[in-house]
Amino acid sequence: MKGISLKVKIILMATLAVFVTSLSLTGFSAWRLSTLTQESVTQRVDGVSDAVSTGIERWLSSKYQLLNTLAEKPADKDVFIEQLLLTRDAGEFVAIFAGLTDGTRIGSNGRTLFVNGYDPRSRPWYKQAMAEKQMVLIGPYEDRTTKEMTFTIARPLNSNGKITGIIGADLQLRSLFKEITGFETGKNSQLFLLNNEGIIIAHQDQSLQLKPVNDLYQSLPPSQVRTLAAEKRLMEIDTPAGTKLVRLVQVDDSSWLLGVEVDKATEMASLNETLKIEITIGIGIFILVMLTVAVLVRFLLTDLLRMGRALGYIAAGEGDLTKRIETSNKDEVGKIATDFNHFIASLHTIISKLEHTATDLGIQSDMIAEKTEQNSRKIHQQQTETNQVADAIDQLSDATDSILSHVGNTSDQVRTTLKLGEQGITQVDKSQQSVKELADKLSTASQVVINLNNSAQGITSILNTIEEIAEQTNLLALNAAIEAARAGEAGRGFAVVADEVRSLSQRTSSSTNEIQHVMESVQQSAMEATDLMNSSGELAQRSVSDAIEAQSMLSDIVSAVQRISTLSEQIAAATEQQAVISREIHSNTQNIRSVADDLAHDAEESEEQVHRLSTLAGDLKKEAGKFVI
Incomplete structure (x- = not known):
């Protein structure tokens, strides 16, 4: 919308309102x-x-x-x-x-x-x-x-x-x-x-x-x-x-x-035909309103367009502030043109004063630039001598800091080693306790597996009993079927029952065999688990012995590291005292050099600002000269 003219915007808004109204009425009617x-x-x-x-x-x-x-x-x-x-x-x-x-x-x-x-x-x-x-x-x-x-x-x-x-x-x-x-x-x-x-x-x-x-x-x-x-x-x-x-x-x-x-x-x-007629009428009204609004807007904005052309003439005339916009209208557009003429008159007065001020400013800036250049040369000489002294003191301070840093690092490493040794002893104690608990739990688990094996043997015995009962039931059902066959038609129903009983006993026998195979597999797995747990228990006992030996060695290492830590602290104290003196000398020297650097920097900035001021004075005079006053 930024690149669209006011005239087009007004036409678009009016036609949009008509379009929405027409669309709403047509929709409601439909x-x-x-x-x-x-x-x-x-x-x-x-x-x-x-x-x-x-x-x-x-x-x-x-x-x-x-x-x-x-x-x-x-x-x-x-x-x-x-x-x-x-x-x-x-x-x-x-x-x-x-x-x-x-x-x-x-x-x-x-x-x-x-x-x-x-x-x-x-x-x-x-x-x-x-x-x-x-x-x-x-x-x-x-x-x-x-x-x-x-x-x-x-x-x-x-x-x-x-x-x-x-x-x-x-x-x-x-x-x-x-x-x-x-x-x-x-x-x-x-x-x-x-x-x-x-x-x-x-x-x-x-x-x-x-x-x-x-x-x-x-x-x-x-x-x-x-x-x-x-x-x-x-x-x-x-x-x-x-x-x-x-x-x-x-x-x-x-x-x-x-x-x-x-x-x-x-x-x-008939409904569709009516809707077509309504849509056609709506389109016709929309086009008619759009044309009417375009003509009306063009008539109302005539003075505003004239003012725009006048502004273009002023801009194209290399800043001619003597030109004014002529208007005879008393509406809002005419008031804008009158206010613009007042603005141009005020601007004419300001530009005239600005041109005289720019000339005086150029003369003063040239004089300040000459003085600033002399001060800058003297300050640079002082800065060079101060930097030489500061560099020598910096080298001494760096050497002292290096010694102190190495001593401090050594002390830190010793303390770290001591702390790690103590943590190692604690960790070995925990490992020893964990291995003992593992051995106890493996022993308990081994007993549970043995009990499982015994229970499986009991189930196998029960399955054997069920198998014997199924065989006896099968024999009884077979005898019953033979007796039913002898009884002829009167025993037919009993024969069917006997066949069902025999079938059930056979299915019981088959299921018992399957369960027995599964229980044998369970017994085999239980025995293998018992052997594995016994082996794991022996390994756990050996791990306890190894942990005790490792704990003893770590205690010896901690004692030696403690002695090294004491010596490192004594060396660090002596080096720290030397470093304090070096830092005081270095600090004083740095303050002197910082002041010298600030003076040199300020001198350069002053010289640069004076040059910019001189340039701005020239530019200001040049720009003010573009206006026709």
Whole structure:
């Protein structure tokens, strides 16, 4: 942003504000339209599904009513056949029939009894209606004769309060589906029927009939259709043909589910078109506002740009302080120009005074430079003589310090050796004690291993006893099996038990052998561990003896080192006294040389500062001369 002009910054900020506002309004509008569209689709699908399911319920109810009316008529009268025909035509049934409890079948062709072995009492519609004692709906199923999808409704026949048989009627599903497809569901939408097991029973694509619903919607398991229908929610399902919105509704008085499918892209098309129009309008408004702001900013910043050009002229005119900015505006920009003119006037006065001061400063700096140079030569001569004396004293002090350093190092080494010897004695004592403890623990561990070996031998004895018992059990089981075989059929069960007992005794014997092999391995390992621990105990005893001898030798070394330490301390005291005297002489000499060095350094700095002052005076006069005053 540093390299961008004020004009561009103002335009960018204004357009950014318009852009954010337009984007926010468009986003809110899109969200609101999307919400309203989804609610509208949901309401329309709910309305269609409720209307169609109600239509199916009424259609079924009318069929049930016809059958209920006929079920109360006496079936043993000849007029009943005529009533069957009238009911068939009135209800548009494919077929209507009745089966009596004695096996008689009543149909449009009259009464028949066991013709071609047909017994209505063995048919599913008769059995289910008789079992439930109420109206039942069976199917749909494919009719063997017409190959049409057909379903059956049936209910008991009543006479004087008694069930005398079952009356049923067949209906083609095509007629029902024709009824429901007459409802207006919208573009790219369809209706279909499922049973409670998730099997498609009616669909525009007849190849899907009697197929599971996941052949239509892969992500919809057949086992969940009843749950989804109970939730009554609009599902969003992805299909190869695009995203579909599906709702399932339970049809009352039946085992059917009505499905309503609409295409999401079709339903959202109007929303997308509206969003495109809003975005286009927003872009147009954004461009118009950007152009308007650009023109307005250029008009408002005219005086400011004029002042910038005037400043450029002053800078390009080699510091001409006689120029001023002309302005007639009384706004903030005009006030800035007036204040700038006042600033230039003040600067003109300051530069004039500065030029005279620079001339006087140059004359004074030349005089000071001459005096400083004379003092510097005298101080350098004094510094040379002082350095010669200091060098000689430095050599004497260095020699004394070297002697003292060597004596001190010797004393330190002796003390270190003495300390290490004492630490060695302590460490040998600890090692001796540790080895003794190790020997004791090895002895204890050896005893534990011996006890382990004894326990293993005891376990081996127990295993031998178990092996003998298993052999006796095996013999007893074998004898029992022989006796069972002699007993024939009566002893078969006992023979099975004897075989199982013998099998268990054999498995016991096998397991006992495996355990015995493991215990033998444990005994062998225990004996080897005992031998190793005995050897380790002997080594530990020898280590104790060696540690005692090492402790004695270290004590002798410590005594000798103590005597050397005493002599070193005496030598160090004498050398320290000599070093103190040398350091005092060296310190005094260094103070003298330091003072001489400081004087020489100050003289050089003074000479250098005088030269810089003279140079600055010349530069100041030169720079002040650049301004036109």
